[in-house]
Amino acid sequence: MKRLVWNALDEAGREAALARPVQTHAVGLNEVVRRIVAEVRRHGDKALLRFTASYDRCELERLDVTPDEFKEAEAALDPTLKAAIREAAGRIDAFHRAAAPAAVAVETAPGVRVERVLRPINRVGLYVPAGSAPLPSTALMLGVPARIAGCAEVVLCSPARADGRCDPAVLYAARVVGVHRVFKLGGAQAIAAMAYGTASVPRCDKLFGPGNAWVTEAKVQVSTDPRGAAIDMPAGPSEVLVVADALAEPAFVAADLLSQAEHGLDSQVLLVSPSDALLDAVAEEVERQCAALPRAGIALGALAHSRLIRVDSVAQAIEVSNRYAPEHLILQVAEPRVWLAQVECAGSVFLGAWTPESVGDYASGSNHVLPTYGYARSHSGVSVASFQKQISVQELTPEGLRAIGPCTATLAAAEQLDAHRRAVTLRLAALDAEVSLA
Amino acid sequence: MKRLVWNALDEAGREAALARPVQTHAVGLNEVVRRIVAEVRRHGDKALLRFTASYDRCELERLDVTPDEFKEAEAALDPTLKAAIREAAGRIDAFHRAAAPAAVAVETAPGVRVERVLRPINRVGLYVPAGSAPLPSTALMLGVPARIAGCAEVVLCSPARADGRCDPAVLYAARVVGVHRVFKLGGAQAIAAMAYGTASVPRCDKLFGPGNAWVTEAKVQVSTDPRGAAIDMPAGPSEVLVVADALAEPAFVAADLLSQAEHGLDSQVLLVSPSDALLDAVAEEVERQCAALPRAGIALGALAHSRLIRVDSVAQAIEVSNRYAPEHLILQVAEPRVWLAQVECAGSVFLGAWTPESVGDYASGSNHVLPTYGYARSHSGVSVASFQKQISVQELTPEGLRAIGPCTATLAAAEQLDAHRRAVTLRLAALDAEVSLA
Numbered sequence: 001m002k003r004l005v006w007n008a009l010d011e012a013g014r015e016a017a018l019a020r021p022v023q024t025h026a027v028g029l030n031e032v033v034r035r036i037v038a039e040v041r042r043h044g045d046k047a048l049l050r051f052t053a054s055y056d057r058c059e060l061e062r063l064d065v066t067p068d069e070f071k072e073a074e075a076a077l078d079p080t081l082k083a084a085i086r087e088a089a090g091r092i093d094a095f096h097r098a099a100a101p102a103a104v105a106v107e108t109a110p111g112v113r114v115e116r117v118l119r120p121i122n123r124v125g126l127y128v129p130a131g132s133a134p135l136p137s138t139a140l141m142l143g144v145p146a147r148i149a150g151c152a153e154v155v156l157c158s159p160a161r162a163d164g165r166c167d168p169a170v171l172y173a174a175r176v177v178g179v180h181r182v183f184k185l186g187g188a189q190a191i192a193a194m195a196y197g198t199a200s201v202p203r204c205d206k207l208f209g210p211g212n213a214w215v216t217e218a219k220v221q222v223s224t225d226p227r228g229a230a231i232d233m234p235a236g237p238s239e240v241l242v243v244a245d246a247l248a249e250p251a252f253v254a255a256d257l258l259s260q261a262e263h264g265l266d267s268q269v270l271l272v273s274p275s276d277a278l279l280d281a282v283a284e285e286v287e288r289q290c291a292a293l294p295r296a297g298i299a300l301g302a303l304a305h306s307r308l309i310r311v312d313s314v315a316q317a318i319e320v321s322n323r324y325a326p327e328h329l330i331l332q333v334a335e336p337r338v339w340l341a342q343v344e345c346a347g348s349v350f351l352g353a354w355t356p357e358s359v360g361d362y363a364s365g366s367n368h369v370l371p372t373y374g375y376a377r378s379h380s381g382v383s384v385a386s387f388q389k390q391i392s393v394q395e396l397t398p399e400g401l402r403a404i405g406p407c408t409a410t411l412a413a414a415e416q417l418d419a420h421r422r423a424v425t426l427r428l429a430a431l432d433a434e435v436s437l438a
Numbered sequence: 439m440k441r442l443v444w445n446a447l448d449e450a451g452r453e454a455a456l457a458r459p460v461q462t463h464a465v466g467l468n469e470v471v472r473r474i475v476a477e478v479r480r481h482g483d484k485a486l487l488r489f490t491a492s493y494d495r496c497e498l499e500r501l502d503v504t505p506d507e508f509k510e511a512e513a514a515l516d517p518t519l520k521a522a523i524r525e526a527a528g529r530i531d532a533f534h535r536a537a538a539p540a541a542v543a544v545e546t547a548p549g550v551r552v553e554r555v556l557r558p559i560n561r562v563g564l565y566v567p568a569g570s571a572p573l574p575s576t577a578l579m580l581g582v583p584a585r586i587a588g589c590a591e592v593v594l595c596s597p598a599r600a601d602g603r604c605d606p607a608v609l610y611a612a613r614v615v616g617v618h619r620v621f622k623l624g625g626a627q628a629i630a631a632m633a634y635g636t637a638s639v640p641r642c643d644k645l646f647g648p649g650n651a652w653v654t655e656a657k658v659q660v661s662t663d664p665r666g667a668a669i670d671m672p673a674g675p676s677e678v679l680v681v682a683d684a685l686a687e688p689a690f691v692a693a694d695l696l697s698q699a700e701h702g703l704d705s706q707v708l709l710v711s712p713s714d715a716l717l718d719a720v721a722e723e724v725e726r727q728c729a730a731l732p733r734a735g736i737a738l739g740a741l742a743h744s745r746l747i748r749v750d751s752v753a754q755a756i757e758v759s760n761r762y763a764p765e766h767l768i769l770q771v772a773e774p775r776v777w778l779a780q781v782e783c784a785g786s787v788f789l790g791a792w793t794p795e796s797v798g799d800y801a802s803g804s805n806h807v808l809p810t811y812g813y814a815r816s817h818s819g820v821s822v823a824s825f826q827k828q829i830s831v832q833e834l835t836p837e838g839l840r841a842i843g844p845c846t847a848t849l850a851a852a853e854q855l856d857a858h859r860r861a862v863t864l865r866l867a868a869l870d871a872e873v874s875l876a
Binding site for chain 2: 006023032048065080083084085087088091094095098099100101104106108109111112114116117119121122132133135136137205206217220226229230234236249251252255256259260261262263267271289293295299312313336338340343344345346347348350351353354355356357358359360361362363364365366367370373374376377378379380381382383388389391392393394395397398403404405406407408411412414415416417419420421422423424425426427430
């Protein structure tokens with residue numbers, strides 16, 4: 001890990017210190033994805049079966065997971081894992097329910113009732129990757145808020161293994177959270193299928209979930225086509241920034257850095273501390289702990305473009321973090337709650353020594369689908385609101401129209417929208433006529 | 439206006455009946471916008487001054503509106519208009535404040551505190567068009583929620599008139615809602631300036647507001663660039679769908695249809711009713727009222743691709759509306775509130791005879807920046823939440839880690855993420871060691 005002293009850096013050096021790994025895509029990735037999407041739109045299920053055969057190396061006869069396959073998955077799964085899936089789902093449900101938006105109604109003037117009502121997005125498509133390993137936790141993170149929102153049709157796509165089956169833990173998690181249909185589909189073809197629909201796969205209004213470069217590019221393409229589908233958020237590689245002071249436990253800090261680094265070669269890991277001793281100790285611990293990891297190769301790759309940054313103070317560390325806008329921010333400092341108030345940009349924050357980042361990935365109840373790659377400056381993680389529309393409603397009584405009609409007419413006239421003005425004045429005239437008749 | 443009977447249409451006919459006008463952009467619009475964006479990134483203010491000279495036909499020496507210009511605008515403006523702007527701002531403030539997200543904190547297990555905290559997006563850029571007419575109301579609709587959210591820097595761009603001044607009502611509205619800086623910039627160059635920053639214009643994290651095809655395309659381009667800026671939502675031409683029954687007042691319905699039609703040639707207007715007599719009467723009224731409008735030419739153009747649809751019942755009318763997913767939905771029916779429960783997709787809903795759509799454009803308090811072009815299936819209008827990030831926070835006590843650590847470790851193991859598991863087990867071991875020492 002590269003070691004830097006923040007105050008010794010000029011502006012360009014600071015920019016470079018916080019630069020994310022450039023996403024170097026295979027040349028022509030856009031075009032390949034564009035072709036896959038076009039093929040799926042043109043040939044539907046046929047194209048899906050063909051792409052699944054060539055990319056996932058499995059020959060399928062049908063794309064949907066059958067009731068028997070769900071049963072088999074449930075029977076095959078370790079009871080401890082099933083219990084953990086149900087436990088995590090329960091806690092995710094509890095937090096997301098508490099944080100769900102509420103309907104609102106106010107009178108903004110006598111006789112002017114203005115409301116916000118909530119409606120589920122009808123059909124949503126969840127993508128659960130299964131690249132280096134299947135991710136049942138992602139099925140929970142997407143399926144639970146979809147269920148709370150009340151989406152009428154929840155579809156999930158996850159690539160099949162070479163034996164033509166989906167991972168049993170993913171299937172079990174999908175069942176636990178009430179996903180309606182699961183399809184054995186991965187990559188750009190899964191996104192295209194859910195965005196445009198095929199004979200087998202229903203067309204979805206909005207797509208969710210992480211994925212590799214193909215999935216991400218396909219999501220961007222369908223989201224910029226008015227005939228396509230909305231998406232949860234733009235995506236980039238995962239990342240963590242840890243702020244630790246001299247009193248932090250180096251073994252804990254190192255474990256958290258490594259749990260981010262093992263995600264992928266393009267993961268980014270930053271440790272920011274005012275203590276040289278802590279930075280030394282963590283560097284040593286990282287090396288020691290990494291050696292024992294099954295995914296040590298991946299972790300070492302990620303650590304190669306990661307950084308240890310020495311700052312003047314915890315306050316400056318928070319400034320650095322706000323500038324970086326990390327997906328995950330861990331505060332292993334004395335009184336982390338005091339510093340939380342200074343945090344401006346982050347996807348999810350972990351306070352204190354006993355809150356490893358992995359509890360947020362699985363079981364604390366918060367969502368792990370979070371803004372990466374600097375998008376935490378402007379985006380939030382997935383929540384129940386991501387699966388809803390907020391519709392505004394207004395209802396005026398005659399008294400209400402008398403109250404706000406003149407203001408409306410004045411502004412419409414200023415904007416030279418005379419029909420807007422007349423829609424008000426015509427009604428006010430009708431009210432006046434009624435009064436004079438009475 | 440074309441007249442159709444819903445039940446006489448086959449699936450293709452229904453699809454066609456609800457088709458939106460295809461957005462036929464000038465050939466090469468994408469490329470022109472790409473070039474404008476690239477020029478602004480390369481040459482900054484110089485490019486902005488050049489584009490302003492050629493597109494807005496005005497030679498400027500500086501791009502920002504000076505304090506003197508704000509004072510002049512305020513002095514020049516009609517007191518009635520100023521009062522209407524303040525009145526509308528007050529009502530928009532009241533509704534948006536009531537509907538703003540709240541912080542949340544729950545315990546999902548003993549010792550596991552999970553929260554959602556809110557933070558303003560630091561720097562936001564508002565775009566206020568001034569094409570056929572300036573739109574001070576849009577400055578209010580974007581500026582009020584930005585102020586409530588507490589954004590540190592609120593920038594507004596609006597094209598200057600030929601005399602080099604911005605519209606005084608827009609400037610006054612910007613001042614009323616606390617916009618920090620206003621720039622005389624329009625079109626794709628305004629979007630590029632706010633997304634990437636120049637010597638004059640601060641770089642913004644998220645951009646908001648309606649605009650023409652150039653603005654819309656520029657917003658899409660900067661939002662799909664990780665170095666660009668987020669945007670409020672995708673945009674298309676404005677539209678209204680009115681559901682009216684036999685008892686609706688034809689003059690009111692016609693006035694509402696026209697107030698949408700006058701927006702632009704590509705606006706779309708649909709009337710859906712179970713009553714042939716009402717459809718006849720409205721068609722007649724539209725013709726009569728339209729003749730008297732200053733913008734009759736635009737309204738007639740929009741009406742040319744608009745439709746009167748006869749349905750079997752109000753229930754079927756709501757089904758048609760849900761399929762269309764209108765930006766504005768007006769329910770001029772008996773007991774509109776009963777039908778509101780059936781509404782699944784719409785930007786903003788107007789209930790009953792005394793609630794013209796124009797009150798929502800200006801003064802009821804709801805927002806008029808709404809999802810168009812079918813995006814109401816998956817998007818919501820602008821609100822305070824659009825100007826905030828929701829950050830999740832978790833804090834575990836040792837007891838909390840004991841409660842959810844095992845579940846976390848089981849799931850991490852199932853996903854073959856061993857470092858994630860160890861970040862938990864290492865801490866649990868440390869806790870056990872402490873206990874055995876005690």
